[in-house]
Each structure stands twice: as structure tokens, then as C-alpha cells.
Amino acid sequence: MKKFANFKYVTDVADAGMKMAKSNRYFIRDNTGMELPINIVVMLVVGMVALAALLAIIPESKKNLVVEVDSVDGNSGVTGNIANGVPTVVNIYLTLYDRDNNPVQGASVIISGGGGQGSAKTDASGQANVTVSDVFIRLNQDSIDLKLVAKANGFYDYTDEAAILIT
Structure with a gap:
């Protein structure tokens, strides 16, 4: 049952x-x-x-910065020439873009190395002119690298330890 x-x-x-x-x-x-x-x-x-x-x-994800060095002391590209053993002022023109190739306004750009340092902010077209004073190549050196750091709101920080070559 x-x-x-x-x-x-x-x-x-x-x-x-x-x-x-x-x-x-x-x-x-x-x-x-x-x-x-x-x-x-x-x-x-x-x-x-x-x-x-x-x-x-959840906030929107950050974007990557694209940095293009236009000229170093009037020479196109990322290479500049100075005399060894003499502190020199180096002028660097560069442009910052986002991933869609739009200029980034108001970004801080810092360039340092060789005993000198300079900073600037980008304008509406994403361009900045950074003047680095007292750049010095020792007599026993062939070249130095200048470090470039770019920071902008909503973007990851851009850092390049060897962005500019000074010979």
C-alpha cells in the first residue's frame, strides 16, 4: 500500500x-x-x-592620448642638436589628439631631462610650445633623452621616457 x-x-x-x-x-x-x-x-x-x-x-572609461612631436628647435621630428657642455634652451612644439584624431584642449605637458624642465598647456587646436631651459649634454656624452608626460581630464596619463632625442 x-x-x-x-x-x-x-x-x-x-x-x-x-x-x-x-x-x-x-x-x-x-x-x-x-x-x-x-x-x-x-x-x-x-x-x-x-x-x-x-x-x-559606473563612470565612462578613460581614453588614450596620442602625442605628436612636431618640431624640436625648428627641426621637424623628435631630434634636436645642441652643443656639448653648454646649457641650452630647447623649444619643442607638439600636438595632442584623442583616439578619434580630435585635438585635446587644456592638457598639461611636462618635458624634462638633461638637467632642464619645461611645461605648457595645449590650446584649442591641441598644440603646445614647451620651452625647456638649461638642457645640458656632458662632454663625455653623445646624446640625452627628454622625458615627455602629458595629462588631461578623462584620459590616461601619457608617459614616454625617451620621447625626444638631443644630440
């Missing part, structure tokens, strides 16, 4: 099929399970609203 749910004992397998069919009528008339699908829908909607709120808080 087997007992199904809260019903009478069933003695025969064929009789069990009939009893189960009658027991289904009880579940059809029972309304206590009706709230379950509605609760699931409510939880799903609340969860989606919470997810949307979290995604709205």
Missing part, C-alpha cells in the same frame, strides 16, 4: 492512476500557489531596476 499526498491508501497500480487523477482536481481548486508567478515577476523587475542603477553609477 502506498499513500499519495493527503489521500487514501492505494492498493492497486491501476487504482493509483485513478486516485491521482482525482487528486489533480484538488490542485486545480487550490489558489494558494497563484502568488508564486507574480512574486517571481516582481523580483525580476526589482532586480533589473537595481542592475540599471548600478550600471548608471
